[in-house]
Amino acid sequence: MEKIPILKMGEFLLVTIQVDMHDRLALSLQDDLTRMISQTEARGVLIDISSLDIVDSFIGRMLANIASMSRVLDAETVVVGMQPAVAITLVELGLSLTGVRTALHVDAGMEVLRSSLNDTNGNETITGKSANRDTYGSNFD
Amino acid sequence: MAVTSTENLPLVSEPDVVAIRRRVREISAQLGFTLVDQTKVVTAASELARNTVIYGGGGIVQLESLNGPRVGLRLIFEDKGPGIPDVELALRNGFTTGSGMGLGLGGAKRLVNDFEIVSRTGEGTKVTITRWK
Amino acid sequence: MNTILMNSNKKSAGIAAVVAKNEETILAEWIREMSGSVRRTDLIKESDLRAQCAQFLQLMKDGLETGNVNFQSSVWEKTREMLGDLSRSRAALGFMPSETASFVFSMKRPLFTQVRQDSKDDAEALAEQMWIITELLDSMGLYTTEVFQKSREEMIRRQQEELLELSTPVVKLWDGVLALPVIGTLDSARTQVVMESLLQAIVETNSRIAIIDITGVPTVDTVVAQHLLKTVTAARLMGADCIISGVRPQIAQTIVHLGINLLDVTTKANLASAFALALRKLGITFVRDTQKS
Incomplete structure (x- = not known):
């Protein structure tokens, strides 16, 4: 059976969806990801959906589920690269994925994950090291 | 209304859902739909195809390209499943008996211009949607 | 039914023969007829108009020769194409719809004159021929108006789209x-x-x-x-x-x-x-x- 590969990059897991999503594939991705998060103790998950030409309610639910499940496992999820046409359709469908963080592309998504990690680390270690709390500011030049 | 071409596709298993999405994408692109309109009709087709497979126990879909006076795409999903006892309720947001988000039927309705559903308990369900260019 | 059809076939072929025989005269009179109300020399060149008239007359003759006088049928395909192009180009040039339809209607008098001379001894045949020509030219005239209208609508739609794009600068x-x-x-x-x-x-x-x-x-x-x-x-x-x-x-x-x-x-x-x-x-x-x- 085909599978969507999950890459490990440091503390983060990276998923690029490049095939036509059918329901069983979506469910197995959900399973594999949660297993990988707990195995690798990953702190963040980045899902690149820039190649997806539709997101219907099932795939939408999968994304929302992954975000909620990973949060329980102490990992942040960010979905990146949603196409404008897909976003418009999803809103029209009635799905706003309120619990899911988003970013324009992989770079911006990594930035979101890193800064949210810094945020929590900053809270844990009270060393006064200046944590980058600004989600937006860091890769501006 | 002139129907330029009609084709029927089986709708029995999950790969059929993916195949229908692809076909609807191709036809709507040929008809000159904008990218957003293509995406809307493909998404609606995906929702309804899934319903037919999961709740209707499989069925068929008929794809009709309409040409003149208006250009459009009509899709007819038909199954001989258990039917929907309360269509009004099923169209409401958040209603689900299965694993979706309960947006399938109502969501599909919002993505198209015309939406018609006929369902008889014990006999089956027929959903007709049309998206105009 | 069949005899009537054959009859009208023969009649239309007869008109075609009249047209062939008097092509030059009809063309000249037709163009003169147009010069009154619908010439619009400001919009179209004399030589272009002459070419259009000659082409139309030729197509008319070819169509009549087949004996099929139903303008919707396939033998008139080329004529429809020609009139369609003409209407569209005139819509773009700024003609009025009535001026466009007059291109066809103004042909009635010169054609009638020739047909009348040809069958002046046979009143019944004359009436039938007149009827064939009237019906044919009327449906052609209506066709030009229809195409004209459609291309205007298309123009408006396109302009609306352009306006929409212009009005939303990001x-x-x-x-x-x-x-x-x-x-x-x-x-x-x-x-x-x-x-x-x-x-x-x-x-x-x-x-x-x-x-x-x-x-x-x-x-x-x-x-x-x-x-x-x-x-x-x-x-x-x-x-x-x-x-x-x-x-x-x-x-x-x-x-x-x-x-x-x-x-x-x-x-x-x-x-x-x-x-x-x-x-x-x-x-x-x-x-x-x-x-x-």
């Missing part, structure tokens, strides 16, 4: 900050274009913040507010934040009265404060140069 304010100043009433069609061009621009310019300025929008009703909300939500799904600016006091009142929930949307009184917020979100601060001030 401007870049800073690296990563877009602004969309909306001016005029937002209806469903326009909002969709606005929404799509904004979202597309977000991807193209890689902007994380988009400001929708509605200073120039006279009223906001439930539908417009909903469209704005949808745009904001779609942008968020793509990974960009929207700020709505230029909300005038009466619009703020309407929004609250209508019970529209804009709580999840960042709103600012004017574009300047929205831009300031955008820069702050990007971590950019400005410092006044004290030496220069």
Whole structure:
């Protein structure tokens, strides 16, 4: 059976969806990801959906589920690269994925994950090291 | 209304859902739909195809390209499943008996211009949607 | 039925023969006929008109020779094509629909004259031929009007689209900050274009913040507010934040009265404060140069 590969990059897991999503594939991705998060103790998950030409309610639910499940496992999820046409359709469908963080592309998504990690680390270690709390500011030049 | 071409596709298993999405994408692109309109009709087709497979126990879909006076795409999903006892309720947001988000039927309705559903308990369900260019 | 058909076949072939015999005369008289009301020498050259007339007469003769006088049938395909092209080009040149139809109608008199001379001894045959010509030319005239109308509608539709695109300029304010100043009433069609061009621009310019300025929008009703909300939500799904600016006091009142929930949307009184917020979100601060001030 085909599978969507999950890459490990440091503390983060990276998923690029490049095939036509059918329901069983979506469910197995959900399973594999949660297993990988707990195995690798990953702190963040980045899902690149820039190649997806539709997101219907099932795939939408999968994304929302992954975000909620990973949060329980102490990992942040960010979905990146949603196409404008897909976003418009999803809103029209009635799905706003309120619990899911988003970013324009992989770079911006990594930035979101890193800064949210810094945020929590900053809270844990009270060393006064200046944590980058600004989600937006860091890769501006 | 002139129907330029009609084709029927089986709708029995999950790969059929993916195949229908692809076909609807191709036809709507040929008809000159904008990218957003293509995406809307493909998404609606995906929702309804899934319903037919999961709740209707499989069925068929008929794809009709309409040409003149208006250009459009009509899709007819038909199954001989258990039917929907309360269509009004099923169209409401958040209603689900299965694993979706309960947006399938109502969501599909919002993505198209015309939406018609006929369902008889014990006999089956027929959903007709049309998206105009 | 069959005899009538054969009869009319023969009659139409007879007209074709008349046309062939008197081609030059008909052409000359026809063009003279047109010079009165519908020449429009300001819009079309004499030589072009002459060529069109000659071509049409030729097609008319060919069609009549087949004996089929139903203008919808395939033997008149070429004639329909020719008249279609003519109507479309005249619509583009600025002719009136009546002037376009007159191209066909003005042929009646010269053609009638020749046919009358040909069968002046047979009143019944003459009447039938007249009937065939009238019916044929009438349906051709109607056809030109139909095509004319269609191409005008097409023109209007295209202009509307162009206007829509022109009326929604997405401007870049800073690296990563877009602004969309909306001016005029937002209806469903326009909002969709606005929404799509904004979202597309977000991807193209890689902007994380988009400001929708509605200073120039006279009223906001439930539908417009909903469209704005949808745009904001779609942008968020793509990974960009929207700020709505230029909300005038009466619009703020309407929004609250209508019970529209804009709580999840960042709103600012004017574009300047929205831009300031955008820069702050990007971590950019400005410092006044004290030496220069």
